[in-house]
Amino acid sequence: MGCNFSKCTECCWSTEQPQDRPLPEVHVDENEVYNEGSGLPQFHEFTFDQIKNATSGFSVENIVSEHGEKAPNVVYKGKLENQMRIAVKRFNRSAWPDVQQFLGEARAVGQLRNQRLANLLGCCCEGEERLLVAEYMPNDTLAKHLFHWETQPMKWAMRLRVALHLAQALEYCTNKGRALYHDLNAYRVLFDDEYNPRLSCFGLMKNSRDGKSYSTNLAFTPPEYLRTGRVTPESVTYSFGTLLLDLLSGKHIPPSHALDLIRDKNLQMLTDSCLEGQTNDEGTELVRLASQCLQYEPRERPNPKSLVTALIPLQKDSEVPSHVLMGIPDDNAAVPLSPLGEACQRMDLTVLHEVVEKLGYKDDEGMTTELSFQMWTNQVQETLDSKKNGDAAFRQKDFKTAIDSYTQFIEVGTMISPTIYARRSLSYLMNNMPEEALADAMQAQIISPVWHIASYLQAVVLLSLGRDHEAQLALKEGTSLETKKNTNK
Numbered sequence: 080m081g082c083n084f085s086k087c088t089e090c091c092w093s094t095e096q097p098q099d100r101p102l103p104e105v106h107v108d109e110n111e112v113y114n115e116g117s118g119l120p121q122f123h124e125f126t127f128d129q130i131k132n133a134t135s136g137f138s139v140e141n142i143v144s145e146h147g148e149k150a151p152n153v154v155y156k157g158k159l160e161n162q163m164r165i166a167v168k169r170f171n172r173s174a175w176p177d178v179q180q181f182l183g184e185a186r187a188v189g190q191l192r193n194q195r196l197a198n199l200l201g202c203c204c205e206g207e208e209r210l211l212v213a214e215y216m217p218n219d220t221l222a223k224h225l226f227h228w229e230t231q232p233m234k235w236a237m238r239l240r241v242a243l244h245l246a247q248a249l250e251y252c253t254n255k256g257r258a259l260y261h262d263l264n265a266y267r268v269l270f271d272d273e274y275n276p277r278l279s280c281f282g283l284m285k286n287s288r289d290g291k292s293y294s295t296n297l298a299f300t301p302p303e304y305l306r307t308g309r310v311t312p313e314s315v316t317y318s319f320g321t322l323l324l325d326l327l328s329g330k331h332i333p334p335s336h337a338l339d340l341i342r343d344k345n346l347q348m349l350t351d352s353c354l355e356g357q358t359n360d361e362g363t364e365l366v367r368l369a370s371q372c373l374q375y376e377p378r379e380r381p382n383p384k385s386l387v388t389a390l391i392p393l394q395k396d397s398e399v400p401s402h403v404l405m406g407i408p409d410d411n412a413a414v415p416l417s418p419l420g421e422a423c424q425r426m427d428l429t430v431l432h433e434v435v436e437k438l439g440y441k442d443d444e445g446m447t448t449e450l451s452f453q454m455w456t457n458q459v460q461e462t463l464d465s466k467k468n469g470d471a472a473f474r475q476k477d478f479k480t481a482i483d484s485y486t487q488f489i490e491v492g493t494m495i496s497p498t499i500y501a502r503r504s505l506s507y508l509m510n511n512m513p514e515e516a517l518a519d520a521m522q523a524q525i526i527s528p529v530w531h532i533a534s535y536l537q538a539v540v541l542l543s544l545g546r547d548h549e550a551q552l553a554l555k556e557g558t559s560l561e562t563k564k565n566t567n568k
Contacts, residue, residue: 119214122189123201124182130203130210132521133157134167135528152286156215160521162541162549164215165200174287175209185211188283191255195248197269199280213280216269218407221276221322225265225329230406232353236395237404238326239361241268241276243390245322248278249315250383257283259310263318264299265325274401298333303377313377319386320372327365329353334373341370361393420558423535426542428509435505435532436474440498442530462491469502478506497527504536508543516540531560 134141134157143166144154152174155167175181185202192198203210221241224233233241245268252258260267260282267279297305301317304310317334324337329351340349346366350358358365368389374380381389396404422430469484485503488496504519517540524533534557541550 119192119198120200122186122199123212125201125203125210125212127203127205127208127210129159130157130167130212132525133159133165135525137169138528140528154281158524162537162546162552164217164552166197166213166215168211168213168281170209170211171287172207172209178204181209184284188257188280191252191257191280191283193248193251194275195244195251195277197271197277197279199283211281211284214271216271216277216279218270218272218274220266220270221268221325222265224270224405225325226331232329232351234404234406235354235357235361236399237401239365239390239393239395240397240401240404242323242326242365243387243394244276245278245319246383246386246390249319250387252283253312253383258312258315259283260315260318261285261310263315263322265322265331268322270401270405274405274407276401298335299331301377302375311377312382313380316372316380316382316386317377319383320369320380323365323369323372324349327351327358327362327369338370338373341366361395364389364393416554416558417561419531419535419561420554423539423557424542424554426539428505428539431535431539432473432476432505432509435498435501438498438532440496442527442532443496443498462488462494465491466499469499473502473506476509478509481506482510495526497523497530497533500526501532501536504540508536508540513540513543517544529560529563531557531564534560 131137134155137153137155141155141157142153143156144152152168152170155169157165157167159165182202182204185199185204189199189201197214197216199211199213201212203212225238249260252260260278261284263282267282269277269279271277299318299321301314304314321334324332324334328337328349332349337349340346346362349366350362354362368381368386371379371381372386402408416424419430419434422434465484465487469481469488472478472480472484482503485499485506488499489503500519500523504516504523507513507516507519517537520533520536520540523530523536527533534553538550538553538557541547541553
């Protein structure tokens with residue numbers, strides 16, 4: 080659901096609904112292109128250990144929430160054993176005390192499968208832990224691209240595409256009985272690998288059983304919510320209207336101020352100066368739609384279906400891929416690889432061995448201090464001896480002995496070392512034991528989430544297993560991490 084996975088929220092069923100009520104079935108209309116689920120797996124209940132491993136123990140480096148660790152419900156990026164990237168929303172411990180209620184809400188949302196959504200893949204409910212697992216969206220939020228852009232502002236054609244995709248997402252959810260979306264805002268709109276905009280599924284569940292549906296400034300809250308505290312489908316339309324204003328203005332303008340500008344026909348003040356000469360009639364129509372969505376009386380607001388109908392004719396450059404409109408190079412083009420990356424791509428284990436050997440234990444943070452502190456115990460001395468024997472065997476390319484020695488270090492020792500796992504992984508690979516090698520490479524990444532060697536090792540192992548697509552993802556990840564490391568030197 081990241082690359083920023085941002086603020087997150089609520090579900091459509093009333094908390095007063097009977098818990099034993101059967102979940103509604105979701106039928107996909109194959110005639111609607113954007114209703115395709117892209118072959119996603121069915122909703123799955125994960126174990127806590129699976130999610131903990133996927134997020135490297137909920138590592139700070141993997142936080143993608145807008146407010147980081149200070150967010151009430153933190154969102155992490157992660158990677159499952161099958162290399163699938165995920166976003167994990169970890170709720171406050173007291174948010175959902177009723178296990179069955181949480182599972183019911185999650186399962187209902189998890190039935191939805193749509194290319195306009197960052198879909199919910201599963202959940203976890205163990206002890207006090209309440210977690211949601213969704214598709215990971217790696218290319219930031221609408222808020223980032225619209226309000227905090229760095230190289231170029233979002234083009235008008237792309238803004239119109241965002242509006243249509245969101246309306247289609249809301250129409251799909253409405254058709255499937257999930258008409259309520261909580262706290263719809265620019266942080267809920269995420270961009271996938273191809274830079275297509277998607278609506279976060281996290282907004283289909285509240286942050287807690289009794290939590291508020293809106294966490295934004297009251298100036299952007301639907302008037303009826305202020306009166307009753309209840310979210311209705313019309314409330315979602317109101318929030319959609321505020322998003323149309325965001326897209327038009329490039330700023331987060333309070334609806335009351337925007338409506339004053341519209342009534343005074345001062346559209347120039349409302350329109351992003353970066354769009355001068357681009358908006359034409361589409362801008363006027365977008366203003367009209369926003370005005371309808373922001374009507375004080377809920378019954379006077381349009382429904383998602385009518386919004387989709389109105390937005391389709393406004394589309395420009397429909398044949399142009401989203402990443403092109405966003406000014407991003409083709410993601411499918413060959414990624415420039417470092418010499419190490421090229422060696423991994425051709426599965427040159429000799430080069431990889433030389434690099435790992437030369438690197439030593441430089442990337443094991445705190446390892447030296449911990450070893451010197453524990454030198455006085457016999458057990459630790461034995462552990463150090465097994466490490467020393469493993470290192471000698473690894474250097475001499477006696478990989479069977481290296482496996483045995485490193486295994487003793489891991490099983491007996493109390494010290495955690497990503498380098499040990501990396502070295503044993505490569506030793507397993509040299510001994511034609513790819514499954515064991517993959518497990519160790521992933522363990523190295525769990526310990527050190529931003530270590531490029533762990534990703535490169537996974538890439539080589541996956542290539543040896545014939546899992547080429549997953550290998551390319553791991554290779555791309557390793558390249559990115561290596562580049563960041565070299566840049567920060």
